Amino acid sequence: MTDKNAQAEEFVLRLDGISKRFGALTANSGISLGLRRGEVIALLGENGAGKTTLMNILFGHYVADEGTVEVFGEPLPPGNPRAALAAGVGMVHQHFTLADNLSVIDNITLGTESLWSRGNGRAAARARIKALSRDFGLAVHPDARVGSLSVGERQRVEILKALYRDARILILDEPTAVLTPQETDALFDTLRRAIAAGLSIIFISHKLHEVIAIADRCIVLRHGKVVGEVDTHSTDRAKLASMMVGGEIALPEAEARAPGPALLRLNHVSTRAKGTATGLRQVTLDLCSGQIIGLAGVSGNGQAALADLVSGLVRPDQGSIEIGGRQPIVWSPREALRHRIARIPEDRHKTGTISDFNLTENAVLEGYSCPPFSRRGWMNWRAAESFAKDIIAKYDVRCQGPAQRIRLLSGGNMQKLILGRVLEPTPKIILANQPVRGLDVGAIAYVHSRLIAARDAGAAVLLISEDLDEIQSLSDVIHVMSEGRLSPGFARGSMTAAELGLWMAGQGFEGGEDAA
Amino acid sequence: WAAEPIKMAGIYTVPVEQQWVSRIHLAAEAAKAAGAVDYVYTENVANTDYARVMREYCEQGMQLIVGEIFGAEQEAREVCSEYPNVAFLLGSSFPPDEAANPNLAVFDNYVQDASYLSGIIAGAMTKSGNIGMVGGFPIPEVNRLMNAFMAGVRETRPDAKFQVSFIGSWFDPPKAKETAFAMIEAGVDLLYAERFGVSDAAKEKGILAIGNVIDSQADYPDTVVASALWHFEPTLNAAIEAINGGAFKAADYGVYSFMKNGGCSLAPLGTFEGKVPAEVMAKIAEKEAAIKDGSFTVAIDDGEPKSS
Amino acid sequence: MTDLIDILISASFWAAVIRIASPLILATMGELICERAGILNLGIEGIMVVGAFTGWLAVYQGMPLWGGVAVAMAAGMLFGLLHATLTIPFGLSQHVVGLGVTLLATSTSSFAYRLALPEVTSPPKIVPFQPLDVPVFSDIPFLGEVLFTQTAFTWFAFTVAVLVSLVLFRTPLGLAIRAAGENPSAVEAQGLSVTGLRMGAVIVGSGLMAMGGAFLTLSAFSSFFFEMVNGRGWICVALVVFGAWMPGKAALGAILFAAFDALQIRLQQTPLGADLPYQVFLMAPYVLSILALILMSRRAEVPAALMTAYNKGER
Amino acid sequence: MRLEPIANASLARRLGLPLAALGATVIVAGVLALIAGANPFAVLGQIVTGAVGSKFALLETLNRATPLIFTGLAVAVAFKAKLWNIGAEAQLYAGAIIAVLMGTGAMESPIVLPVSALLAMAAGALVLLGPVLLKTRLGVDEVVTTLLLNFIMLLFVSYLLEGPMKDPMGMGWPKSEPLIKDARLPRIVEGLRLHWGFALALIAAVVVYIIERRTTFGFEMRAVGSNLGAARFAGIPVNRVLVQTALLSGGLAALAGWSEVAGLKGHLSQDLSPGFGYTGIIVAMLALLNPIGVVGTAIFVAGIFVGSDAMSRAAVVPTYIADMLLASALLFMVLALLLTRVRVVRG
């Protein structure tokens, strides 16, 4: 850490010897760091390294067991978000803190006026928000209902919340975990403007290229301790990665293979738009054995609809699904499972797992109704538990054991359990929807290698992701989705990211240039 | 009176404000004041708990238990037979049973006589001949009085029309009041006040009301013409004497509510003295005499009265 | 049929509707505030009883009528505080605490009443709010009778409804309360205290419920009876849902329910009343409420965090 | 302040706090007794004697617990699946009606008991089925529909008892004919009111426990309750599960009414249940929805009530003290139980 007395004055924020324990576990121990004016610091670390906890302490959600926080030289009273806000600290939480049923403007102005005042009108607020959106490139409609916004737009609202309160220090906890490349670029553009406007930023991400792109300094946490600090200009992804996990990681490489027969076929399928989510428009697609099909696209262009369709949540309105050459009569999640379709859902917290169930129960969530887990309506918990134990061992899920409630696992470990759950029954078809969102590099490499292994074993894989790198490094064939339409398939390496970007923007589709 | 006051307990399924129970309670308080009994009570007892409460009092060494077992006949009678040395004086729809429960005497509010007389006044006082009656539930204790009242009305107003409503609750005066209002709108000019709240409506709209079981004229001087009162004292005193005389046995004490035994009466006209036509009062006096000497008996009809 | 028409066009009918609706509106607004902040308050039935009792007792002891209303409100807020403390900082089950508070409030009222008036006669009366007839307006043919035969308390009830909707939807405070019921962590992240907001809402809401109860003893009637609230509180819980958590709609719901009630009372007088059992009429308001609920059941916006306790620093 | 889960609470904490809750209740009782002019130091003894002091008292407590176990189970099952069944009261009466229909001469043989029990469950299930279908098909909030159905059912019963089901020998009082001997649940101890309905309740609790823990249906039920979205995604037939849950819940509540009629009263009257349906919610939540726990909490609730009610007579104070103490005990106890699991920390 740099010598304090010397540069004290140029620090806008200083954390000094922060420690935080949750029962037995030490989430932060003796963390000290300083943030200079106009600087961007990246916080790196594996899932559960303690990043979010540290930021929650800084913002006053948690009270540190030891250590102090100083903002602009003034010590912050602990456990008081109001004081943090007043001192000019704005935080964009990892899990958004927005009220879906309220409008954008309501979410932003919430708590900014004295509760006992009449409130000085929405007109003023609306104008102010419009101005901020313009200056920082955060396009969002002030009167839209937050529940109807895309993830990217919600993120903008979160940032607007901070800017609206003239935050001088901006904390972003995994802001890009849920963003498309385009949205990420837009975000970075915003951040650069913010820096220009004199803000300082702490930025948390698992995506190392982003970190390198935006940050001046990287501070790496492991098991709640600072294990290293580097100047971004003098490092690279590999170095950072090994610093985080404390060892080398082999990133999996998938080389092309000849595809087998089509296992699942979509014939001119269209589905109704659900609320704000676009439906499918005349989608025709073959999922072939031994092939990974990557689906790129800006979020909200029908990927969700396609995922829901394949996982059995929605039926085609027009067109048909064919599995093994036959059309299923009914189409439901259970039916999809019966046809050995493995489904890795987009949101592991909401749809992938049941937070209050233990690992065993979550492990058999899909298979519970058939042997060996149950016979004639009676559960066989012994079988279920040994299954869970297998997964925990085989997929190295870090946990206290099969009886632990899954909410206590980090995202990475949750994801591993889900992976085990769906891959163990050796599926024919795999739907992987944002399989590595929010995971650290180690976990990512692991998930990818599993998908490749499954493919090599003859499964047909449909990989949906907003991360072009991921798509390009894994897919044998890449399709792009825009406004519910599916592009032709592009063979591995036949397209550059830029070219795909154009398709993602809606160009090249028959029916002209009606861009997204 | 015997030296030692009798240990007496009352068990009521409703709060003691409820008119029917209030008459028993007041009689007991009077006896207590007179030193005849040593009186405690429990109110608002669910019928589910009734047998248990009886037992608890018996175990406490009560000598006389007064109450109402309409909703718990069977269980209550079992308890009676388990405590043969305790005297039970209970409101019941069923006749006493010398064989099974020699220590259980029954009673009920047989105040049809007074209700009948109050009806005669009502018939005379109504102009439209359109009379409203608001009741809680159509149980015998209520129907009996309503029917006698209607019979009385027809004496002086054969063409009288009646509107009957039940509000499905003993304690919802606001609802009773609203119901009464509705009747008044529908042309009623005299109300039979079985529930609290009815007289209030009559008072507000300036029409007349006939009280029932209790005398509420004090609260509504210009509204309540007359009331058919129930006096529980004769019933209770009979029981007390029997016990003191060691002669308490299964019997129907219902008769002690009859007018000839002073179990019921027509409340004094009070504020309406002189406002009721003399010939009507004469008719009442004559009927009352007839009832008392037994030459005339008011029919007991427990069927649910209907609007006409 | 003609009877029905006659009833529906009679001014006295609508006057009755307003009368019957008033206590429901007050209590419904109270429940609505609680639920908007995320707390289901099943204490309502008991809190109404407390309001009915304390309000009446205060006036019986010589306080002015509005003094009685204030006392009722205070008593209600006291039980509101109890409910709030247990369900908000401690996050206990809102079902148990609610029913517990109802039981406690009801029995406490009865107990206190019995101690306060040991020797039993028919319950003592007070002089309740009188219909205030405004000289000129009262003589307007139809409206005159409907509106200006009402007591000041009724006018108060309707004013409260308007105020509640203004505060909830036009002020920063209202926004904060609604947010607390939608997503507490959003409120926390904006530097507001979820606990403070929710407790405030429950306490004030309970005050309104108690005033609804007081209406029964100070305006609708003039003395206190143990069971006189008679399920009205539960109706209000239903009305909040019926009104899709919107003050305006909920008030309309209350009026609708009151109309059903006033109607069944009057239909009992018609020839119909002679042949149909009276229970059918008493049932009508409940049955019709359910039907109405079904008809307007395009999933209302339930406050997202309703019935979920918030414990800061928990994942 | 905020609450922090305690990993493994000490035995002292887990026993001490509930005892403290009872202690607090006793103190409240003393204060109230004092206010009412009775001897505050006698109340504890009087409550205990009244609740468990004699064979009679103990059996009375269990007797009052019986319907609470059934309604408690009914609520526990429904709430497990986040099905807010506030209508146990109505379902209870449905069961009671069947007990009378079947028990007053429809069948003249011992098998009438099991038959009417099953029909009663069916009836209760039917009563809850409506609201649940409205919920699953049209998204109508079940809290309201089940709540309102309670009022409707009570009026319906009142109609039956004053109309078709009225006992012709009943001297006009609105109650049903008495049940025939075969249709009555025998008593466990002759002369005392406790009947085999209590045993049935215990069995029901065990059965429900087994269903929840050991069957696929139980698993589905808990999954649907904990996270609807995830359950649907995992291929669990959500609506079917909700309906099945409703049938079980309604059936259990119906047994409460059935056993009260067949075991205790021997006939149906309008005031069969002093709010057993609502108290069932308290019982269930106090037991944290655990079926076995329900037995305990039901007996606890019944004991406090019976005990304090008896105390009110022994000490000659207004009987309403019983409900006050029940409510206090309840609130103290939920708080105590919470504090056995979490500790209060600042920040």
Ligand SMILES: Nc1ncnc2c1ncn2[C@@H]1O[C@H](COP(=O)(O)OP(=O)(O)OP(=O)(O)O)[C@@H](O)[C@H]1O
């Ligand atoms: N509310 C909490 N209660 C108990 N323990 C907690 C809590 N929050 C975090 N922890 C513990 O602190 C550790 C650090 O959690 P934290 O959320 O800071 O990790 P992280 O670095 O943000 O992980 P990720 O990269 O996945 O966001 C976790 O491993 C967890 O065990």
Ligand SMILES: Nc1ncnc2c1ncn2[C@@H]1O[C@H](COP(=O)(O)OP(=O)(O)OP(=O)(O)O)[C@@H](O)[C@H]1O
């Ligand atoms: N209630 C809790 N008690 C103990 N630890 C917790 C609790 N909630 C979360 N944690 C810990 O917090 C850490 C981070 O939690 P979090 O949900 O942020 O995981 P994550 O990796 O960030 O998942 P995601 O990135 O997908 O949100 C996890 O390691 C988990 O062990």
Ligand SMILES: [Mg+2]
């Ligand atoms: Mg984190």
Ligand SMILES: [Mg+2]
């Ligand atoms: Mg994360």
